[in-house]
Amino acid sequence: MKCEGKVGSLISGSRSFLHLQHCERNPRLHSGLTITEMDAPLSTPCNIQICEVTCDSFRIMWDMTPEDTARATHFFIDLSRKENRDPNRFKHRDVPTKLVAKAVPLPMAVRGHWFLSPRTEYCVAVQTAVRQADGDYQVSEWSQVVEFCTGDYAMEHLQQLLDKAKGSAGRLLKFSVFYRNQHPDYFDYVRECGGLMSPALKDTSGSHGSPINGKLHGVFFSCNTEFDTGLPPKDSPYGPLRFQIPAGHLLNPNISLYFADFYCMYTAYHYVVLVLAPVGTAGDDFCRTRLPMLDLASNPFLTYTAPQRPGEEPLYCHASDAILEVLYTEPVHLDQGSVEQISGHHQLMSLTTANAKKDPSCKVCNISVGR
Template sequence: MTEMDAPLATPCNIQICDVTCDSFRIMWDMTPEDSGRSTHFFIDLSRKESRDPNRFKHRDVPTKLVAKAVPLPMAVRGHWFLSPRTEYCVAVQTAVRQPDGDYLVSEWSQVVEFCTGDYAMDHLQQLLDKAKGSAGRLLKFSVFYRNQHPEYFDYVSKECGGLMRPALKDISGSHGSPINGKLQGVFFSCSTEFDTGLPPKDSPYGPLRFQIPAGNLLNPNISLYFADFYCMYTAYHYVVLVLAPVGSEGDTFCRTRLPILDLASNPFLTYTAPQRPGEEPLFCHASDVILEVLFTDPVPLDQGSVEQIRGHHQLMSLTTANAKKDPSCKVCNISVGR
């Protein structure tokens, strides 16, 4: 048996490093002999939840990625459309391509599991650039509001000392948004009707509405961040913004993870300071997207008012709890996964 025909050792000690939302680097231990003669690596990658990992059916007929042997660690990107924050399983074989074109291959390594990361700042900047094109003209508004059922406000009054406390953001929207399942806040809306300039009469979230003057949540002591842009198989799009008091825990979380927006000059939500003594600040919101505004600190009920709203309260198609983003939409998707 020649050296080229000698069996290849099974790759061991698989290590994954430098994981991003759409790439990773992989390395493993090989004997010096195998390292010197390996010509190719076979990489088998599958989502963790898959019940059929679809390993190579034949040892010498690769059906997934075949990469030329390179010094390890090897970067893996672009070969698959990796999704952010998704658990994967990966295994490897080393191989020697023989003169007749067949491969001498090792046994499969053990299967290693890892999870891809959130969108990085440059990915969010791509998403922000797309969102800017859908924002539309700015409309004036004067209040932020939150629609809920009576049970919610009873609970806040009796059990929470009158404070609407931050809750963990769900996983709706873009899978890679860094705030999903990680940042706590209280959601508010600020959209107005074109004909009245007032909040809409209808709500999918409940018949009671808490309204608070816009300046209580949007002012020079607040940092404004862009967090997401998505749709749910519909013509309209959502933009998620974060309002965090400067220096707060929420502000610290967002500072290194989300693009910060200029309060006075951005296409989504603006605060313009009074120009003359006695004037009021001017607040504006984007007209062609649905804004979801997450305020990261508790909000006292006594800063606003709770009132019954007119209209219907079962527009469930507009609710977004844990909703999946449309992966086929060309308007709100970027190239690094869904």
């Protein structure tokens, strides 16, 4: 059953927690009911169903008797994060603890970008209620608690994040190599595996709702350069050995470029996560329906410009004011580049981003659908 109408105002003690899609009232409410039927106990809602789940909304429905459907005036909804659930929360059976919404045809849409977060487990329970003439409520028992998980950012949300990231990119600088720093043990292991750096599962760092977190495999590379030398920085938070590969091996006309994330870790500088996927590969297929695709020759972060004249080399540029994290979705062989010791005297371990959490208060890199 589809809801129609405008967003209605909701009451929850002294605060409003969620927006519900306000639907037309059921025309059968109170029609033809006797006083005895009105005073009869309400049955407990059962068969709770959650559907159409997004990163910041869902629809909920449940089974009621025809008599309860006819006389219910309000629904009470309790929604909480799974990890913070308190089974003794419902102390007053006749007092709403979370949310009061006027009874509407089910399923009912629940949304509220300041409350629901992407990829987060929630618990929900419901009551039905009849508002009486004196303002008190006759209520049912609480339903069973149902658990569900919100989804990833949709394409429209990533586009909002992309628009924010464009403002922090800065001017484009030339570069010639992608590089990857690791400790000696890592490269020893790679050599034991035939010299192939295999894609690893993306961790949970950055925006909680990014579709690639914990789902896309790849090999991370950097390409940022120092302003004064135009070369990769001398220090690294990831290790003292650096694998360098000519830019053209990873960035060329046979590559699809995608935007995946924009975040910071309580610092002034920001990270932009990009995905490079060879056209037609599994990584390309994964990203095509989940991430905004960027034009290789014209975007604020990472560009490839084809040679304009015979004998010229392609031009590769990166954003100057954002730290780029480039995820290449296919294996890379050590023979395609070289491994050397970096010349810096320290490794800046505090700057690593493994499983780093995004600053939820930053106005530069957050959008309106959670962190």
